[in-house]
Amino acid sequence: MRIDLHTHSSASDGTEPAEVVVAQAARAGLDVVALTDHDTYAGWPAAQAAARELGVGFVPGVEVSCSHRGVSVHLLGYLVDPGFAPLVEELEKARQSRVSRVERMVDRMAADGIPVSMEAVRAQAGEDTTLGRPHIADALVAAGYVPSRDAAFTDVLRNGSPYYVSHYAPSPVRAVQLVRAAGGVPVMAHPFASSRGRTVDDDVIAAMAQAGLAGLEAEHRDHTDDQRDHARALAAQLGLFTTGASDYHGAGKPNRLGENTTSPEVLAEIERQATSGVEVVRP
Secondary structure (H helix, E strand, C coil): CCEECCECCCCCCCCCCHHHHHHHHHHCCCCEEEECCECCCCCHHHHHHHHHHHCCEEEEEEEEEEEECCEEEEEEEECCCCCCHHHHHHHHHHHHHHHHHHHHHHHHHHHCCCCCCHHHHHCCCCCCCCCCHHHHHHHHHHCCCCCCHHHHHHCCCCCCCCCCCCCCCCCHHHHHHHHHHCCCEEEECCCCCHHHCCCCCHHHHHHHHHHCCCEEEEECCCCCHHHHHHHHHHHHHHCCEEEECCCECHHHCCCCCCCCCCCHHHHHHHHHHCCCCCCCECC
């Protein structure tokens, strides 16, 4: 059984609608796929309907944007109750902060003559999309300023760029607690992917484990072999399981569906730990 537990649709920073992500998963030969858009559940209904139609298992999820002392941390929450108000409020606060962040970054760039505007950025996103730096990148690509998203993030959108602006995000410990309170199962995404920027120390992950963290995403394309080994060893030390996934974004990244996968036993453990009543869609 091939299971991919980390994908994004155009509800956040992916380039394809949720139903297309599921269709692509079916074409890639996946048996089960999770949708984990940033700070939103908006893609769930379309993904669930597509999964039933196409005979693919579907795991409802979300990726909660967190921060620890200025270091970005990404927390995957599986099978959370989408109506649990404290988590909904936290996600909405983060979403609104992302919008104001994009506005400030665009203002700084435009003031320096870079060809970008909020209208151009919004044109790259859907109506209910969680705005982020990838949409600025897409606007810059459309304007011919950079050749690709990757080039934009290497240059004007990188952390430390004069145009960079931070945004609100909860602490990873609080995010773990909220996901658990929502009946979900929290897994830390790509915990040691230093190629993406600074990462937190093991003691932060230990604190997250004490708060209820369930697993670490060890198998990820942005992890080196040593980083994968470290993730597996730390997970064993802390009593966590490990997952693998693609972090698929459609055309937004080179990541391919199913390039890393999760075992059926771990998916069964995620289902066992969930208390929300939200279930995996079965073919």
